[in-house]
Amino acid sequence: MRSFRRNRLVVPALLCALTLLVTPPADASGDGKDSTDRNGGGTGGDLGLGAQVAQLYEDAALATQRYEAGRQQAEVQRAKAQRIETLLERERRQIGVLHEDLGRIARAQYRSSGGMPLTAQLILAKSPDQLMRGQHVFSQTNLAVNNAIEKNRRAEARLATDEAKAAAAWQILDKRNAELAELKKGIEQKLEAARWQLQGQAEASVAAGSCAGAIRLDQQQKDFTTEWVAPVESYxxxxxxxxxxxxxxxxxxxxxxxxxxxxxxxxxxxxxxxxxxxxxxxxxxxxxxxxxxxxxxxxxxxxxxxxxxxxxxxxxxxxxxxxxxxxxxxxxxxxxxxxxxxxxxxxxxxxxxxxxxxxx
Structure with missing residues (x-):
């Protein structure tokens, strides 16, 4: 189980990380309709399929990039949160030590008659100065104890609020990553189906011994800095x-x-x-x-x-x-x-x- 305890400083950072995931990749409807090609090629279902496959490749690559960017950003935030968690654990231990100190102060105060009623202190005091000193120490001790308790109460309340905010932020991030993963999976499934449909059309052309003609592809403009390249980009x-x-x-x-x-x-x-x-x-x-x-x-x-x-x-x-x-x-x-x-x-x-x- 991952702890949802996080410092308040990590919450805005997590929310910023979510902005990387806001815009989903373009949805490839896969309706088989071909748009006008750039080189004046023919239109129709057969010609549109190749362009559809090429577009699905672009969509799948874009979905992968955004999913990976979100995942990497989440890992960065998770590492920060873990460091902050270490600091919070140290702070909790300090609070625990302070609680033990408060208990010892209370017990010592009781043993030293700090807890005696005011009437008893008046009767047993040997002089007015002794009485005043006792009352002053008693008041200062009570004030220190009360301040420490109030400080701890505020720190614990702030910690609980930060933990709730961090838990909500992590849930949003996890949900968005899951949505992106599902979207990427859907695009890849469409792509796989379109690939084999395209292959089927190609095999029909080969069996007939004649090509159907150029299937124009909407390629993004790229300025190559070299005169020669590999025939495929990834392989x-x-x-x-x-x-x-x-x-x-x-x-x-x-x-x-x-x-x-x-x-x-x-x-x-x-x-x-x-x-x-x-x-x-x-x-x-x-x-x-x-x-x-x-x-x-x-x-x-x-x-x-x-x-x-x-x-x-x-x-x-x-x-x-x-x-x-x-x-x-x-x-x-x-x-x-x-x-x-x-x-x-x-x-x-x-x-x-x-x-x-x-x-x-």
Whole structure:
């Protein structure tokens, strides 16, 4: 059980922490309706799904960031509260010692006749001075005791008030974190459903041997400071160039990036789309020709966001990952070639490294 005892100073800090969690992430309704795309692409349910998946990725990332920010802020406040709790425990011990001292004062006063009735003190006093001194000590002792008791009473009342405020603040914070966690879970569930719906549409296109056309994605403007980037932003490397096994007729001709279906795929550098195709071992794929004469291939996609012949910029979203064609699971197959055709592949890892992009 976590103690709700907190000092009054931590209560405003906790309430400030809640402001990080006030605005929830944008709600992705997932209604399947497509808005007008930036490049004049078609509209309709099929085209809207890819954009919906991309938006759900953004929503899930935003929800995660806000949840983590709230959680981290709560941990900071919890650490502060624990330090203050230590101080409060010391204060409580001091109050307990003072109570014991008050008991000893009362017992000593009684034993030294401090508790005798005034009449008895008048009779037993040997002189007026002795009587006055006794009365003065008695009055001062009573005053000190009463002041100490009142001080303790006020401190205990203030402590109880602060504990109640802190408990309420922690409950609000915990409730908001729970709401954010639930919201994040809901977005992720919508995203997972939309991913596989997108994959289903892609498989239908591959089976038909023709792509449905560019599915434009609403990418936020980003100014890249480098000429080259990795083909996906977040990833785990899986099968590498030259790998062997039953999955390939010969050796693996590219570098695989393990990512979920619908992950935006980026052009690694400026270039022009040399080919967009559906069908065959690579499923849905894009080949880009770069200014230095090299080609890059992006395969097993679930959607394409560019048309053949179109100019692309470094980091531009050109499609979304999937698991079409000869694929055992969601990933991006990325190749670097000397020509646009198979059989001229180079190892992508050192090729990108020579251009300032370190994978791993």
């Amino acid at each position: 785990e490397l899986s099968a590498g160039f030259g790998s062997g096994g039953s999955r390939w007729a010969n050796r693996h001709t590219g570098q695989d990036f393990a990512v979920p279906i619908g992950t935006p795929v980026r052009a690694v550098g400026d270039g022009r789309v040399a080919r967009v195709s559906c069908g065959g071992a690579f499923g849905m794929e894009i080949v880009v020709r770069h200014a230095d004469g090299y080609y890059t291939q992006y395969a097993h996609l679930a959607s394409v966001a560019v048309d053949q012949g179109e100019r692309v910029d470094t980091g531009q979203w050109i499609g979304q990952t999937g698991t079409t064609g000869n694929s055992t699971g969601p990933h991006l197959h990325f190749e670097v070639r000397v020509t646009a055709q198979m059989g001229s592949a180079l190892d992508p890892v050192p090729w990108l490294a020579a251009r300032g992009v370190q994978l791993g």
